[in-house]
Amino acid sequence: MIQFLLKGIIRDKNRSVLPVIVISIGVFLTVLFSAWFKGIFGDMINVNANFSTGHVKIMTRAYADNAEQMPNDLALMEAGQLINSLNAEFPTLEWVERIHFGGLLDVPGENGETRAQGMATGQGIDFFTPGSREPERMNIPGSIVQGGLPDQPGEALISNDFAERFNVKIGDPITLFGSTMYGGMAFSNFTVAGTVRFGMRALDRGAILIDITDAQAALDMADAAGEILGYFKDGQYDAEQALQVKTAFNAKYEADTDEFAPQMLRLNDQQGLDEYLAMADYISGGMTFLFILAMSIVLWNTGLLGGLRRYNEFGVRLAMGEEKNHIYRTLIIESLLIGTIGSVIGTILGLAAAYYLQEYGINFGSAIQGGGMMMPEVFRADITPESFYIGFIPGLFSMALGTALSGIGIYKRRTAVLFKELSV
Known part of the structure; x- marks a missing residue:
């Protein structure tokens, strides 16, 4: 019977073209926006995890209360011993030290006098330990514009925007002015090893990246760290497992x-990342429901118009003795076939558009200035296994629902007046 109905769908274009177009458009939008929203929220989470929050983060209680101020006077002491303990107790996570600091970058002239100065926000990360994944985690190799990674103590990376603004070249000396862990004046000289552009205005305005040991020496933080971040070794954030680790540690x-x-x-x-994670789930579910509702209404009306066009056809079938339930069932099966065809077409088109957004994205840099949360300037889609089937949910359900609603009229036909209706 399915083969018979499929032939009817293919041969009778008036019966199938409009529903297939409607479903294809709806499925296309569902797949595209589902992949895009997942990519946007996924990038937000990854960027914040890699640069700031980790999958879990350890600070002193006093530091946590004032974390936005980067109060290194409230840093963790004996950080090395704490990391050894964490590695033994929670081996599924990789533990790294980070130091965040702010200061003034001084660019000397030919005679050693100040030529330019600018505010900078810095991070001390592990560049030199063999096997360290910190540079890759923060996508530093892929963000380098000029030069290369620091390969010896005393070298630093600065933002490319800062370098262009003050005409700083690779190999030039710079001086970092700041405050030590104990409130004293700190100043250290570095050599520019390279420049970076992350595509995030919060970092690109004036960033300096140095090795964690250089940061500890410059800020008088021997065996101390502002934060210790933990990352699951498989790279995937697991909220439930992170909760177990947090509960056990605290x-x-x-x-x-x-x-x-x-x-x-x-x-x-x-x-506020918990709200963003919840929002991602709500948007995905709400968007699917919205398209199901909208397409069901459209296809209901399409079914009603088709029912008027096929009014005589149903009458003939009833007059020939076909049961109403059988006609109704064939309509539902026919709608599922049409829904499948439209869903396949819409999914292919949606995946193609999502792939383009995954590779190239859309730049929203000017629209996200001044945000407190780290966000990538280029919003990209993320094609996941869900992208291959999510479009079939509204595609099949809405077509079946629309046909089911419009097909109820079959049960209102009275056999006694069929011959009169058919003018026989």
């Missing part, structure tokens, strides 16, 4: 009332 220090006691936070607990 339970050890629950009775300790010292403001310098370590405290662990999940990615969800920081910078």
